[in-house]
Amino acid sequence: MKTIWIAILLAVYVSGTHAQFELTGTVKDDEGQTLIGANVYIDKTFQGAITDINGHFAIRNLPAGSYQVIASFVGFKAGSESIDLQGNLNLSFVLNRTTFMAEEVIVTAIRAGQNSPVAHTNVSKEEIADRNLGKDIPLLLNLTPSMVTTSDAGNGIGYTNFRVRGTDMNRINVTVNGIPLNDSESHGVWWVNMPDFAASVDNIQIQRGVGTSTNGGAAFGATMNFQTFTMNPEPYGTFNTAYGTFNTWRNSLSAGTGMLKDKFTLDMRLSMINSDGYIDRAFADLKSFFVSGAYYGEKSLLKLNVFSGKEHTYQAWYGVPLELLGTHRTFNPAGMIISPGGDTTYYDNESDNYQQSHYQLFYSRELGEKFIFNGAMHYTYGRGYYEQYKQDEDLSDYQIPDVITGSDTITSTDLIRQKWLDNDFYGFTWSLNYKHRRMEAFFGGGWNNYDGRHFGNVIWARMSGETEINHEWYRNKGLKRDWNTYLKMNYQTGKRVSLLGDLQYRHIWYNIDGIDDDLSVLSESHVYRFVNPKLGATFDISNQQRFALSVAMGNREPNRSNFVDADPAHPV
Numbered sequence: 001m002k003t004i005w006i007a008i009l010l011a012v013y014v015s016g017t018h019a020q021f022e023l024t025g026t027v028k029d030d031e032g033q034t035l036i037g038a039n040v041y042i043d044k045t046f047q048g049a050i051t052d053i054n055g056h057f058a059i060r061n062l063p064a065g066s067y068q069v070i071a072s073f074v075g076f077k078a079g080s081e082s083i084d085l086q087g088n089l090n091l092s093f094v095l096n097r098t099t100f101m102a103e104e105v106i107v108t109a110i111r112a113g114q115n116s117p118v119a120h121t122n123v124s125k126e127e128i129a130d131r132n133l134g135k136d137i138p139l140l141l142n143l144t145p146s147m148v149t150t151s152d153a154g155n156g157i158g159y160t161n162f163r164v165r166g167t168d169m170n171r172i173n174v175t176v177n178g179i180p181l182n183d184s185e186s187h188g189v190w191w192v193n194m195p196d197f198a199a200s201v202d203n204i205q206i207q208r209g210v211g212t213s214t215n216g217g218a219a220f221g222a223t224m225n226f227q228t229f230t231m232n233p234e235p236y237g238t239f240n241t242a243y244g245t246f247n248t249w250r251n252s253l254s255a256g257t258g259m260l261k262d263k264f265t266l267d268m269r270l271s272m273i274n275s276d277g278y279i280d281r282a283f284a285d286l287k288s289f290f291v292s293g294a295y296y297g298e299k300s301l302l303k304l305n306v307f308s309g310k311e312h313t314y315q316a317w318y319g320v321p322l323e324l325l326g327t328h329r330t331f332n333p334a335g336m337i338i339s340p341g342g343d344t345t346y347y348d349n350e351s352d353n354y355q356q357s358h359y360q361l362f363y364s365r366e367l368g369e370k371f372i373f374n375g376a377m378h379y380t381y382g383r384g385y386y387e388q389y390k391q392d393e394d395l396s397d398y399q400i401p402d403v404i405t406g407s408d409t410i411t412s413t414d415l416i417r418q419k420w421l422d423n424d425f426y427g428f429t430w431s432l433n434y435k436h437r438r439m440e441a442f443f444g445g446g447w448n449n450y451d452g453r454h455f456g457n458v459i460w461a462r463m464s465g466e467t468e469i470n471h472e473w474y475r476n477k478g479l480k481r482d483w484n485t486y487l488k489m490n491y492q493t494g495k496r497v498s499l500l501g502d503l504q505y506r507h508i509w510y511n512i513d514g515i516d517d518d519l520s521v522l523s524e525s526h527v528y529r530f531v532n533p534k535l536g537a538t539f540d541i542s543n544q545q546r547f548a549l550s551v552a553m554g555n556r557e558p559n560r561s562n563f564v565d566a567d568p569a570h571p572v
Helices: 002-017 127-131 561-565
Strands: 020-029 039-041 048-050 056-063 065-072 079-087 089-094 120-122 145-150 158-163 172-176 200-206 222-228 236-244 248-256 264-275 284-296 302-312 337-338 344-346 351-367 372-395 403-405 408-410 414-434 438-463 471-492 497-513 521-540 546-552
Touching: 002 172, 020 079, 048 056, 056 065, 079 089, 127 200, 248 351, 264 561, 337 372, 497 561
Parallel strands: 020 089, 172 222
Antiparallel strands: 020 056, 039 048, 039 065, 065 079, 120 200, 145 158, 200 222, 236 248, 248 264, 264 284, 284 302, 302 351, 337 344, 351 372, 372 414, 403 408, 414 438, 438 471, 471 497, 497 521, 521 546
């Protein structure tokens, strides 16, 4: 008899733990009108629904538990409800029309939605703040799926990088508020030029794989989009300081006015980061600021961002030779000087020096109930160099005449050189967003122009003859124009199935002209035209399981080194 009761209790327990319930309800505005096509979803799950013509929604097969239910609709403030689901439940959401346009519209067109068949991760402001102790962006995101990070200095400050799904940085598309961040020629992103940028970031989306169409270069491993300061209605001021290993300091001051006259906001951030680094002499001296001002109207948004970063870092990108890993893991060969007697010293300014400043202007406008227009203009100016001490260099390699002293002819010398990059990047992006019931569509694109000037100076030489100080031995220019347009459509066919169609066209013109650092002649001009189609579908099996299918094509033009390092007899 005891065995029978135990079996009955066990059956009841198993039945209870597998019980599934239904969450239903309605979504209305503050005037009692039903909202058709509103999104209702369970936070941190795949489960959600779209309201029907009567404003009703139903989310089925939910196991018992605590949930956060969110309802959203364009032009309204999102509603949120915490529930403890122990049976079928009915919820009623009343959404209030926003008195100002929300900033999410700036990045909506290039991001993957809740039901997009794209593997993606959203990182919130709170998650970023919890991890931000001054390290660069790659180290803050190293816990996200498929990401592997590296740090030249060994402590996450200075030159850092990452790979996603094994793909390096120059094949990962990165945008800030929808504006391209990848360098137009190298295709890379140099986070050292943006110290403490995370302190001005509100949220991040990382798409793994080819991803949805965006602005800038093509993505193979991932697409990463940053959204910076969003509206904070209350005034605030904070000062953060942190100290860590390797004499690392981070000081950051942030302040904001809150909403002024229900229309205006002003936010700012000032940061300084210093570190000796883990690798020998791999110091970093980093400074940055971010200022953002915005006007919020009922149907429009005007916003200006200005941010800049300045870095001075000792070179540490050569790595530790394999034979020294077991005995001297911090060894850094950069700046090594070997005297004629065999003594070893190090040049104290074997360093990288660069400043990059960004200007972004945004305008968004609601056009009726179904359309939103977004437009942005941008300008980025960068200028800097890296400095090196070089021993026994041939004078002819620097276009310096041989030095004749008496009967001797000197053809080589020790010298200090600087390799410079001085560049401008500017353009505009735009999108027209449409949403009606189960359909959401985005038509957008952008145009960008890059002008990069590369040159090198010899600032000192042990033997230089009649050569002037700051002798320039090479100069070349890279010009690039890139424009694209895309059309995306998302359609919710039912409560469980979503379809995606995405088509992009890119046109690139790239020209290099001048003398390279090895005195080779550069004279190339190339045009590329790419069509990038994407199709996909998602099927929600349950609130914890989703099946997604995606077929996508990505095309990418060669980067600068592909052209410069190519065999002249067999160009790219």
